[in-house]
Amino acid sequence: MNKSPKSAGRIAVRPTLxxxxxxxxxPDIAGSWTAQILTLFPQxxxxxxxxxxxxxxxxxxxxxxxxxxxxxxxxxxxxxxDDTPAGGGAGMVLRADVLEKAIVEARAGTKxxxxxxxxxxRGPRFNQAMxxxxxxxxxxxxxxxxxxxxxxxxxxxxxIQEVSLGDFVMTGGEIAAQAMIxxxxxxxxxxxxxxxxxxxxSFSAGLLEHPQYTKPAEWQGHKIPExxxxxxxxxxxAWRHEMSEKITQGRRPDLWMAHKAKQEKD
Numbered sequence: 538m539n540k541s542p543k544s545a546g547r548i549a550v551r552p553t554l555x556x557x558x559x560x561x562x563x564p565d566i567a568g569s570w571t572a573q574i575l576t577l578f579p580q581x582x583x584x585x586x587x588x589x590x591x592x593x594x595x596x597x598x599x600x601x602x603x604x605x606x607x608x609x610x611x612x613x614x615x616x617x618x619d620d621t622p623a624g625g626g627a628g629m630v631l632r633a634d635v636l637e638k639a640i641v642e643a644r645a646g647t648k649x650x651x652x653x654x655x656x657x658x659r660g661p662r663f664n665q666a667m668x669x670x671x672x673x674x675x676x677x678x679x680x681x682x683x684x685x686x687x688x689x690x691x692x693x694x695x696x697i698q699e700v701s702l703g704d705f706v707m708t709g710g711e712i713a714a715q716a717m718i719x720x721x722x723x724x725x726x727x728x729x730x731x732x733x734x735x736x737x738x739s740f741s742a743g744l745l746e747h748p749q750y751t752k753p754a755e756w757q758g759h760k761i762p763e764x765x766x767x768x769x770x771x772x773x774x775a776w777r778h779e780m781s782e783k784i785t786q787g788r789r790p791d792l793w794m795a796h797k798a799k800q801e802k803d
Contacts, residue, residue, distance in 0.1 A: 570600040570725055571651070571676035572718050573643045574711075575636075577618065577683055579604035581711045591719055594728045600676075602718075603646070607631070610638040619684055628685035636680070636691045649675030653697050656681055656710030656717075660699030663717050667700070671717075672724035679717075681710030743796040745785045747777040 574582055582604050587595060594600055611618045612635060619629040644653065651674055671677050680687065680697065692699065702713040723729055750761040764776045786793040 569598055570672070570674075570722070571603060571647070572600065572722075573603045573605065573647070573651075573676065573678040574681060574714055575605045575607060575639050575643060575679065576681040576709075576711055576714075577607050578681075578709070578711055579606045582715070584711075584715050586715055586718055586722070590728055590730075591722050594722060594725065597727075599725055599727050600722050603643075605639050605643050607635060607639055610635050610642075622685060626685070630685050631682060631687040633688035633691045633694075636687060637694075640678075640680070640691070640695055643678055647676065647678060651676040651678055653678045653695060654680065655687065655692060655697045655699050656702070656713045657686070657699040658701045658704070658706055660701045662701050662703060663713075663720070665720070668717070668720040669724055671721045677718075677721070679710070679714045681714055683709045742781075743792065743799060744781040745789060745792065747780040747784070 576582070583592070583595060583602055586592065586602065591600075595602065607618050608616045612632070617632075618635045619631050622628065622630050640653070652671065654677060656679060691697065700717070702716055707713060750765060754761050754766065762776070764772050767773070782793075785796065
């Protein structure tokens with residue numbers, strides 16, 4: 538049975554005698570940042586990642602997406618992927634032997650540095666620094682859990698890093714995976730039309746982003762702050778930084794304390 542991962546993106550042009558329709562559905566995009574997803578729901582991808590900037594970058598070959606259907610590695614004619622928890626309890630747990638086959642095959646296709654991640658509420662919370670770190674790597678392999686999770690031995694054997702989207706529980710890791718990939722892909726070179734956009738965003742400098750305005754200059758009695766219409770770029774920069782500090786201090790005191798501590802250290 539062919540267990541090749543499904544891939545999306547722009548294929549590299551290479552000489553070949555094979556008709557296009559007979560070629561593999563998993564083209565190799567040389568040098569592209571690659572997201573590998575191990576999931577029971579490969580049809581959920583690319584999902585929203587196929588839209589807007591990330592979708593265009595996918596089509597342009599700036600990154601590629603490969604999905605591995607865990608059901609393909611299941612046991613028996615029914616392709617079972619889970620079993621009851623050892624020691625009893627509610628729900629089902631993804632089997633170690635099933636996950637092993639999927640992980641080994643996926644990792645055999647990785648090139649360069651690519652962390653192996655399990656989407657789990659037990660892990661550290663995903664943040665902008667982690668997205669930036671992943672963007673400097675060659676890709677990431679993500680295991681999306683379901684049911685009551687995965688056999689703990691798999692996490693230990695492969696040294697899998699657990700990462701959480703936040704302090705809440707979801708039915709599976711697919712949505713979390715898409716959110717983390719989106720945050721990472723937009724930091725790849727060439728994805729954002731204006732490179733300065735990523736520099737000025739929330740969390741990039743340890744602060745929340747300043748308020749944004751656009752036309753019309755007055756709406757429902759609300760006016761755009763005069764400094765933004767002054768044309769004085771030094772004053773505009775100072776105002777935006779001041780507003781970022783005020784918003785961060787008021788809404789995220791944890792970020793503000795970390796920002797102040799970093800300033801004192803520097």
